[in-house]
Amino acid sequence: MTNRVALxxxxxxxxxxAICRAFAKDGYKVVAAYHPELDKPEEWLAExxxxxxxxxxxxxxxxxxYESSRAMVAEAEAKAGxxxxxxxxxGITRDRFFPKMGRDMWDAVMSTNLNxxxxxxxxxxxxxxxxxxxxxxxxxxxxxxKGQAGQTNYSAAKAGILGFTKALxxxxxxxxxxxxxxxxxxxxxxxVMAIRDDVRQGIIDGIPMKRFxxxxxxxxxxxxLSSDLAGYMTGATLNINGGLHMY
Amino acid sequence: MQKVALxxxxxxxxxEAICIKFAALGYKVVATYSPSNxxxxxxxxxxxxxxxxxxAYPCDVVSFDSCKAxxxxxxxxLGxxxxxxxxxGITRDMTFKKMTKDDWDAVIHTNLDSVFNMTKxxxxxxxxxxxxxxxxxxxxxxxKGAFGxTNYAAAKxxxxxxxxxxxxxxxxxxxxxxxxxxxxIGTKMVxxxxxxxxxxxxxxxxxxxxxxxxxxxxxxVAYLSSQEAAFVNGANISINGGQHMY
Numbered sequence: 001m002t003n004r005v006a007l008x009x010x011x012x013x014x015x016x017x018a019i020c021r022a023f024a025k026d027g028y029k030v031v032a033a034y035h036p037e038l039d040k041p042e043e044w045l046a047e048x049x050x051x052x053x054x055x056x057x058x059x060x061x062x063x064x065x066y067e068s069s070r071a072m073v074a075e076a077e078a079k080a081g082x083x084x085x086x087x088x089x090x091g092i093t094r095d096r097f098f099p100k101m102g103r104d105m106w107d108a109v110m111s112t113n114l115n116x117x118x119x120x121x122x123x124x125x126x127x128x129x130x131x132x133x134x135x136x137x138x139x140x141x142x143x144x145x146k147g148q149a150g151q152t153n154y155s156a157a158k159a160g161i162l163g164f165t166k167a168l169x170x171x172x173x174x175x176x177x178x179x180x181x182x183x184x185x186x187x188x189x190x191x192v193m194a195i196r197d198d199v200r201q202g203i204i205d206g207i208p209m210k211r212f213x214x215x216x217x218x219x220x221x222x223x224x225l226s227s228d229l230a231g232y233m234t235g236a237t238l239n240i241n242g243g244l245h246m247y
Numbered sequence: 248m249q250k251v252a253l254x255x256x257x258x259x260x261x262x263e264a265i266c267i268k269f270a271a272l273g274y275k276v277v278a279t280y281s282p283s284n285x286x287x288x289x290x291x292x293x294x295x296x297x298x299x300x301x302x303a304y305p306c307d308v309v310s311f312d313s314c315k316a317x318x319x320x321x322x323x324x325l326g327x328x329x330x331x332x333x334x335x336g337i338t339r340d341m342t343f344k345k346m347t348k349d350d351w352d353a354v355i356h357t358n359l360d361s362v363f364n365m366t367k368x369x370x371x372x373x374x375x376x377x378x379x380x381x382x383x384x385x386x387x388x389x390x391k392g393a394f395g396x397t398n399y400a401a402a403k404x405x406x407x408x409x410x411x412x413x414x415x416x417x418x419x420x421x422x423x424x425x426x427x428x429x430x431x432i433g434t435k436m437v438x439x440x441x442x443x444x445x446x447x448x449x450x451x452x453x454x455x456x457x458x459x460x461x462x463x464x465x466x467x468v469a470y471l472s473s474q475e476a477a478f479v480n481g482a483n484i485s486i487n488g489g490q491h492m493y
Contacts, residue, residue, distance in 0.1 A: 030381075166492040171488040173454035185478070208418035213478035220475030229466030232459040235492035239482040243418040245409040246481035 005080045006226065007031045007073070009057075009063050009079075009120055010090030012039040014189025014193075014215050015139065019087055022219030024053050026226070028085065031076040033120075035090075036060040063090045064111035066119045069206075073123035083124045085135040085226045088117045095150045106153045113157035117164055125172065134177035135226045137163050139218075141236065146245045158183075162237055165171045169235030178234040180225055185241025188212040208243030249320050251477055253321065253328045255276045255308055255365055256335030257301075260434025261422065264461030265332055266481075268469050269444065270299050275320055275331070279306035282313075283359075298364075307321040308335045308361035318368035326329045328369045330380040330472045333362045333406075340395040349399045358402035370417065379422035379471045389489045407483050414481030423480040426472050431488025433458035455488030 006023040011032030023030045034041050041058045046052045048056055057079050061072030076083060091113045094105035117138055128134025144153055144158025162181050169179040186192055186203055196201070204210060207230060219238055224230055239245065252269045256262045257278020263289060269276045280287045282305040291303050302325060306317035322328065336358045338349040366381055369467055373379025388396055389403025407426045414424040430450055431437055440449065467486055470476055483493065 058467050112347055119484050169489055169492065170454055174456055181288060209478065209480060210414050217475055217478045220282045221470075221472070221479070224466075227466065230486075232292040232455065232488050233467070233484075234455065234488045234489045236485045238479075240476075240479045242478050242481040246414065247483075 003029065003081075004084040004226075005029045005082060006085035006223040007033060007076050007083045007120075007124070008087045008089055009033045009061075009116065010035075011058075012041065012044045013089070014110060014191060015184070015218050016087075016089045017044070018187055018219035019089060019222045020056060021048075021051075021053060022223045023085070024055065025227070026223055029057070029224075030055070030056045030078050031059055031080050031083070033059050033061050033063070033072055033076070035062060035083070043119070062102030063116035068085045069116070070123055071117035082127060082131065084128070085117060085137070086121060086124050087137045087139065087222055090116055091139065091157075093154050095154065097150055099151065099153045101153060105173060106114045109153035109157050110135060112191065113154065114160045114164075117161055121168070125168065125177065127176045129172055129175035130225065132176040134172070134175075136168070136177065136179040136194070137222055138179070138181045138223050140183045141179045142167075142183050142239065142245050145183050145237070145239070165237070166235045173234055176231075178225070178231060180214070180233060180235065182218065182225070183237055183239050183241070184218050185215060185239075185244040186212050187215055187218060205242075206244070211242065213240060213242060238246055249273060249357055250277050250329040250346055251275045251277065251321075251326055252330040252332065253318075253369070254281065254332045254334055255279045255306070255361065257303065258284065258287060260436060262332075262334045262434060262466055263290075263294075264432070264465040265292075265334065265468050266301055267299065268462070268465035269330075269472075272469055275325055276299060276301050276304045277325060277328075279308070279335070280319060281305070282307055285447050300379070308364055309356040311364045311367070314323070314361075314368055315363040319366070322372075327372050327376065329367050329373070330382070332382045332384065334384040335361055336384070336402075338396070338399050338401070340393050343397045344431060346397060353404050354398035356397065359405045359409075361414055361458060362406055364484040366413070370413070370422065372477075373422045374417055374420040376423040378400070381422065382426070382468055382471050383407070383426045385426045385428045385483070387485065387491050390428055390483070390485070390493065391491045406487050410483070411481045418480055421477075423471070423477065425479055425481065426483040427464065427467055427471070428485045428487065429459060429464050430485075430490040431458050433463055434461055439486065453488045453490045457488065459488060
């Protein structure tokens with residue numbers, strides 16, 4: 001079981017890093033997929049090594065591109081073996097109120113946040129089914145569940161992930177492969193911590209728990225969902241948001 | 248410090264698996280059971296013989312006073328309760344047309360009022376100590392409804408309303424309140440259903456074509472009780488083999 005291979009997209013971001021570390025602690029072989037232009041793999045790997053994580057395997061892809069995703073997964077399999085766990089975590093924001101949102105901003109978010117889930121998952125799901133075991137974990141967002149002004153694109157893509165999750169869960173349900181979504185609230189990643197102080201305080205005030213989530217808390221939930229004991233859970237959306245949204 | 252976990256209905260199929268999981272994680276485990284349960288000592292002996300040092304206390308979860316007295320005794324003997332799992336429940340299935348007020352009352356009292364009765368005894372202490380976990384065991388049928396279960400579905404859906412409101416009230420205090428909604432789990436109760444009914448009526452509703460295992464629900468309880476689940480609050484977590492997605 002500890003020979004399992006986990007592939008995480010957007011692995012070098014705040015959430016991705018925490019997920020990679022959680023999997024490493026579980027004894028999985030971890031493949032970290034990064035963007036060839038936006039990420040700095042050598043710096044990231046050095047940081048990880050400094051914290052005692054020496055075994056991460058890295059692969060580059062633009063997950064908004066099908067061919068690039070295909071090549072990336074092939075490389076990941078060549079380096080690490082068949083993928084048992086996939087976390088679709090790569091994502092971007094292009095926030096703007098709808099009247100001012102350019103079609104390019106819509107397309108960028110759809111391509112990176114939603115089409116990427118198709119692009120990468122299709123490379124691994126049938127093989128997981130053939131082997132009779134797999135975990136697909138899609139990182140959505142509280143804003144995909146409840147909507148957010150200024151994020152018509154992001155909310156649409158993240159809600160779209162939930163539809164995809166439920167449909168694919170049904171297709172794979174008898175094959176030992178579960179498909180679930182995590183909808184995090186505000187997590188203290190670099191992206192969130194870069195928000196202007198007064199705005200950030202306003203966000204915290206709106207969270208019943210009066211704090212941001214920690215990336216490690218998302219890592220732990222991925223770790224649970226990847227476990228054998230989570231095998232009866234599929235098509236679920238797991239909310240982890242400090243009480244920000246309940247339904 | 249060894250944490251104390253209290254599981255109501257601790258001797259039922261789900262409750263037992265939850266107790267065993269907590270024990271494996273090093274908790275001090277307390278099961279409460281209905282005073283009318285004549286097999287309680289037998290259960291305790293059999294658990295003890297397997298090496299589980301569970302404590303068990305009779306408690307009528309329908310009665311506020313019984314819950315109060317029971318929890319006071321537990322706290323005195325074992326220490327404050329860190330994790331409460333409201334798991335006790337019954338069914339009185341009947342179409343609404345034929346359902347009597349008694350059938351309604353019994354289910355609402357045992358499945359929903361009990362959550363008030365038990366939670367009330369522990370939540371203030373959790374808030375004072377700035378740490379606590381309250382886990383309410385609801386049901387897929389509380390989410391989607393089920394023929395012949397107006398009482399059960401109402402009680403189980405009601406639980407999650409309670410969960411969300413209390414979660415908001417205690418969110419700043421290190422206490423989380425969450426709901427688990429299991430689908431059909433292979434407890435003794437469900438396994439007692441005739442095989443042909445399982446095969447023809449129940450399994451076809453479950454995309455995964457199998458019952459869940461009590462251990463799988465216990466695994467989720469363990470996750471929610473952990474330090475790492477501290478940001479999960481007011482959530483309703485489905486574990487149902489794909490039976491209901493929303």
